[in-house]
Amino acid sequence: MSYDMSQFYQIFFAEAAEHLESMESLLLALDHQHPDREQLNAVFRAAHSIKGSAGTFGFGDMADLTHVLEGLLDKVRKGELPVGNALVDACLEARDVLGGQLATHRDGAPADPAAAAAVATRLAALATGDAASAIGAPSTASADAAVFEFVCDAPEAGQPAVLEMLCEELADFGTVSVERHATSSMAPWRLRIENCRDAAAAGDVIAFVAHDVSVLPAGAATGDASWGLFDEPATLPAPGLDDSWGLFADEPMALPEGAAPRQVADDGAYGFFTDLPALASETSPFPRVRQTGNAASGESTIRVGVDKVDLIINQVGELVITHAMLQQIANALDPVQFERLHAGLAQLERNSRDLQASVMSVRMVPISTVFHRFPRVVRDLSGKLGKQVELKMSGENTELDRGLVERIVDPLTHLVRNSLDHGIEVPEKRLAAGKPVVGTVTLKAYQHSGTVVIEVGDDGSGLDRELILAKARERGMVVSDSLGDAEVWGLIFEAGFSTAEQVTDVSGRGVGMDVVRRNITALGGRIDIESMASIGTRMTVRLPLTLAIVDGMSVSVGSESYIVPLGYVLESLQPEPGMIKRMGGVDVLLQVRGDYLPVVVLHELFGICNAETDFCRGIMVLLEVDGRRAAMFVDALLGQHQVVIKSLETNYRKVPGVAAATIMGDGRVACILDAVALVSKADAGIAAAA
């Protein structure tokens, strides 16, 4: 193959990752007593898809491991092996190793061949445990087992004599068992040979009396020959089809013309991959789908690079601005004389707004892409901590911006781990407190007035107010017992704050909650805590719907306008002369209801001339970042907009005090202020003066 495969690698990585994800969620959802056949099949299919494409792309390690996994799963779905914790654990472990291998191929991260080998052994042991006991052979037996499937050539096919003959012939190679007896001449037969010494030679013997011979994967690791065959399905069904056609022409009892080829084709493809008659209709499209390199689910989706979507969003944004410009010009024209122009513009506005909304929705993904990992987290952790925890999730279909999804994973994982570690009590304590033994962690997502709200709740012991206060004092913070609950809970967001009595590898190092809050703030969101002793704790994360748009307040300074992200704005006021205090002759403080706030004078900071210099004639905008407050002095408030965030750094550099830029309705550029930096600067200024 001379052409470059690397262009398809990205597709493979994305697909394989998806299959691994679905495999995990399916495994976790399995009911151990009454496993759903459909689910088992879906898990099998995921493993099978990965194996197929990994082989195609030459990622041998992944193909080998999935091959073993697939063998095991195949037995499970046939009911030969029971579903149990050990099995699910082994499969999950295999899934993790596969994820690691995938990362290795994608990013060049270091691989761990030992882990792969270990998990493969474990899977094989599980798979052979059954086979070994069934036939009393050593546990390595199934490694050499071969399953042959073929359509018999002989006209007397279907007669027991033929089969007996064949079995006798094959007995030289190993223990022969008939897995499926063909009922009619065109249906494939299936023979299983345990301890097969020479699969290729056995295949030759069968080929003597049959055609369309294929070697199927048997249980665990089969020989290279079978694997190679399996990997390239395209080569086999074709000749098989032709041959059976020929057979059919001679067949006196031929089926109606139209039906015959189809059935054979179906059979060939299907028998080749699986042997579950009940699943014929479902598994038959499988190989075809895989050949086209598509996801097995058959959803009507396309993969598009995010940069392409962003480009479209950009261009639609331009369209909206162009419309605004046209509208401005049209407003100067006589509405009677230019009635049709106005009507046309109104329609253009509607259309472009609709277009903008639809394009933005392309970037939106359901939050289930974040949530799906938590069942695993909870399962693993609760086992490790010796707690019994049930995870309840709701609102998985709530949509939010793709960029947000990627960056909310870590903070949310941290919150869930915290809930498990600190929130939920050990079973004995829960019983003593009269609560159900099984603790509940709830994950809930919904949209609320332009924001996405994600709640992480638990029915654990709640935050310990006294303990937090004591810790705060220990760390030298000035706190009083009269602090409100919300303020006390806020203390756990301080850097290095941990109330865990002992550091576990789960949490308690105190490098968590401050990072969680910083990450969430960086996304333009915020986090609140509600907690009641012995009832539980609820962390509420509020995020903007999208990263590309921010709610902003536009302010003017001199002839310039700036955007302040609304999330940081507490209030705006016009100061009275008595409210302005000076410190050290230079720094300005604003007295608001007993508080003295440092003032950032924007026109001084940015060196803007002809701005308002009299504090009492301008506006003070009060900002709050991470509990720190400052006032910002501007000339006037202009209004409130939703603005599209544009990077300044694409073509320019980072500017102190400016977070990004945006394009206003008139096509001009306005800078979005970096409230975090401004407040820190004000704080630092005061600290330096004091």
Next chain:
Amino acid sequence: MNKNHTIDDGDQRKHEFLTFVLGGEEYAIDILRVQEIRSYDVVTPIAHAPEFIKGVINLRGAIVPIIDLRIKFGLGKPEYTPFTVVVILNVGNRVVGIVVDAVSDVVAVTGEQMHPPPELSRAVDLRYITGLAMVEERMLIVVDIEGLMLSADMALVDETVA
């Protein structure tokens, strides 16, 4: 020095340059770096920027910084009239605009017509002057525009990047 501009004397191939006027002097830049030419429009000033960075404009959705080369080179009066021209450049995956007095034409220059720059230059760092080109009695100052725009003293790129 940028390889696109390195022209040795024996090179007979022609390189095309866009020429423009800055305070009476004629400059030439590699035509392949030029994305488009547009008239000067309102810019949004940027705080803490050097004087020659006029600010940023919205170029079809992209935020593009505008540099007045007349101020940078100390040539001519930085006047902004309806005829003031901005040349939008593509340099090192970035888009920047430069303000010039006027764009003249596109000329083809062969290696023979190129002469090394004289050892005297006031505002322009000699590193970014590829040479002088003599074309039909005109003397063109050939500038390595990419090198100049990405240089540290243009303050266009973050120090870490530059």
